[in-house]
Amino acid sequence: MRISSNMIYQKGVGSMQQQWSSLLHTQQQLSTGRRVLTPADDPIAASRALELGQSKGVNSQFMVNTGYAEDRLGLLEGKLTGIGDILQYMRTKTVEAGNGSYDDKDLAYVATDLRAQFDAMLALANSQDGMGDYLFSGYMANQQPFSGDLAGVTYHGDHGTQTIQVSASRYMPVSLPGSDIFTNTRAYSNDLIAMPAGTNNVGNGALSAALPDPADPSLLGRRYEVTYHDDGVNPPTWDIYEYRPGVADKIPVAVGATALNDPAITAALGFELDLASGTPEDGDQFEVFASSPNIFDNLGMLIDAMERPGPAGMAAGAVAVGLENIDGALENVLKTRARIGSQLVETEALQSLGSDLNLQYEESISDLMDVDYVEALSRFAQQQTYLQAAQQSFMQVSRLSLFDYL
Template identity: 50%
Template sequence: MRVSTNMIYDRGVGSIQQQWKSILHTQQQVASGRRVLTPADDPIAAARALEIGQSKAVNSQFSVNTGYADDALKLLDSRLGSAGDVLHYVRERAVQAGNGALAAEDLRYMATDMKAQFDAMLALANSQDGVGEYIFGGYRSQQQPYSGGLAGVEYKGDQGERTIQVSASRYMPISLPGSGVFDKTLVLGMESVNMFGALSNKGEMNPGPSKPFAVSAVDAQSVRQATRYQIEYKQRDPANLSVADPASPRKEYVVQRLGVDGKAVPWTNDDLIALGWSNGATPPGLALPTGYSLSTDRTTITLNLDPTLHIPGTPPTTLNIDGLTIDIPDDPVPNPVDAPQGARLTKDEMVDGDRFEIFVPSTNLLNNMAMFASALEKPGVSGMTGAVAFALETFDAGQENLLKVRAQIGSQLTETEALTSLGGDLDLQYAATLSGLQDVDYADAISRLTQQQTYLQAAQQSFMRVSGLSLFNYLS
């Protein structure tokens, strides 16, 4: 084969450039610490490294999300802890209110304190996080969840729980709807609606379960929450009844209801229609059942037990008001009976002027706090007996609900801790795998670099020798 001078130069330069290319590649590996600089270096390792790198990036984002979730849960736990402290304090005050030695002025001072604690609890229920979102508003995080005050509080949020993804299959709630924290603290029913008698009552009838005078049924759907009912029994002495007016009332129950703030709440047409007091006309008109009457200002309902309207000796008589079914004694043998005025022949179950009080709690803890504050400021007919019992029952239910919610938050905090640890382990595992796929072996790379430098020098020297061969060197 004929070898031209151009071929010698081209081949020599090509060899030198190839050696330079090898040296440059190895030098880049040493400088970057990466064995695979391009997918062409190791297609399988490059593809695997890309997959693991993506998984590592996702895991890093999950770790960041877990940190956000942990911070949000700790804020929730802090607010719930503060709410528990407030509730513990007001419960202690409720126990103190049961001290019969306290004067009315002392109770008013306690009412002022209770109102301040109500404001503190309302502020906690409307807590915001660092970016101004309400943590107890559900999905409506931009809207204040609780509005109102001592006259009644209303929840404006929804039932949603905002979540954040902390793993491939786990979406962790980082907020709670207020309805699950401050509402739904108890179930309205026979156990939570109680009746109490006044200490000044002279009759022998004490209200209570399995007695003729008791709340025998509660319709949770139609019952009016956070309401006190004041019931007074009126019984005229038969000896004083006018002969000219034999149909005048002999016995009757007068019922008044008080709202959250302790003020009388009139019965509206809608309230009375809900009781079935409608004549079916359009617009509906009132048709009071036999024996019932309504005061002019609509603040009291009276059940007349006149013998002409009711069969004596068939206790209990049923009083249906606002979703409550109340069994009331008829007391068929009033005292005195055909006896000289002032004589006492028997002990009456009910005596003229006996008064009773029913406490219907709210499922909302805030309303129950407001209701107790009003009971301290304006005690009902049962005095502090009913108010304290009501407060202890509702506050204990609220405390139990808070503890249940805090237990859930504590469980989630434990989970975030475990996820943080697992994320760190995964990150180390991904890093180790990527290192095995991508990182250069410096001993091998430096050895190759030295070897390639030797090859380059040999190529350069040989090129110099070959390019120096010429017949002109032999001419003289």
């Protein structure tokens, strides 16, 4: 093999460049703290680190989602606490209204107070979050869920529940449909109908009622006055009038009816009403409370009964029915708060688990990618020696010439 001076120079320069490249690579490792600077340095470690980094990113996003869920659930919990406080206050005032010493003026004062509480609860039912989304409208976050007043409140949302993904397999509910909180406070059953006899009745008649299946909720949440007439000559008759909030005069439902269970009356009331037992006397009256699963309808009925008491009086009529309806709403709110409390505990556990996972991901990535400073510094010193040796040997070889021997 023929060795030329040009080859000697090329080999020498190439060797020094290789040593420079190795030294520079080690210096970059030391300055960045990373062992794997490019995938070519360790393809397997780089691939694994990329996979772990993606998993860490997904986990971090789940933690962000969990934080949002926790904030949203905390807001729901606060609103439900306010609703429960209002209901508890209204219950206390309703008990006071059953005090036999209260006259019509005192009851009117209580009714005025309860009207303000009614408006406050309706405002809470229309609560929004910081983004302007309604909390109790289901999927329809941009739609105000409730509208109306004491005469009737309508729900405009749907029955959906918004969720957010907080783990690979967990979608956490972060909203509540208003129908679950406010319009589903009591189960449909005959217990919704109360029929207390008038305080001035002479006879011992008692009424009964039966709800159809399914019942029409739009016909519930109403109060009626039923009067029996018997002049001893003509067949006995019944008069039925409705008390409706916001309407000053009683609304006739049936006048001069010969049977309470007449199909036309049943259709108008939304339930079947009949004389269950006993014999009423002429002029005997009954008050019929057709409670609704909708707490707003029930509260409207209660407040109206305080403003214009019916024949059964407050204690046996409006107060007894009102307390049962408020208790049903309170129980519903407490059950919902318990469920949200359970979810808040879950979010705390998920946040803790997410933090632990992030720490594990970081440690695993560090083990794969970070430089061992002791080994790298030793290698750096070794490469410096190699480079210096290459430089010195190149200087010696580059001085060789045949002319020195001529």
